[in-house]
Amino acid sequence: MLDRDLTRKEEETARRLLSYLLRHPEARDTLEGMTRWWLLEEEIHERLVEISQGLSSLVKQGLILEEHRGASLPLYRLNPDKKDEVKALVERLFPLRREV
Template sequence: MCEWEDRVSNVAHEIEHYLESHPQAADSLEGIASWWIARQRIRTELEVVRAALEQLSHSGIVSARQDTGKRGPIYRLNNKNH
């Protein structure tokens, strides 16, 4: 498959996954691109970023401090390394 076909196939799978999770959903081309696809990609990237932060935290590169709000930990460069 060429790059274009791969991209189209990946987006088709994302749309299908969204519709399986939200069977009553309906939207325009722009709405699907802006909301369905973008939100799914953000959710996926959040998992990747979470794993990367855990890795950096375990290796001592970043430190995490609990936020007093509901946002979760706040990450920063571990000062012990620099």
């Protein structure tokens, strides 16, 4: 259990530090290094998981196309046949944002 005096943000930071150390048990760094590298890497790791799940859903819906070229990693792009559908979806979900 983490210290009860921590704010929600401080608790989240502590969780990220511990998560990083679980993935890199031999890691050691200064406070500045932890801030610059460890927390940034944890943020990227977490975002990769989120983006992967969202991307998978968009591919299943046919809004984004997944292209495979040889042994390289897949590339993703907007399905041009669904551009109007995507535009309507974005406008409905984010009505204050105006995309070009």
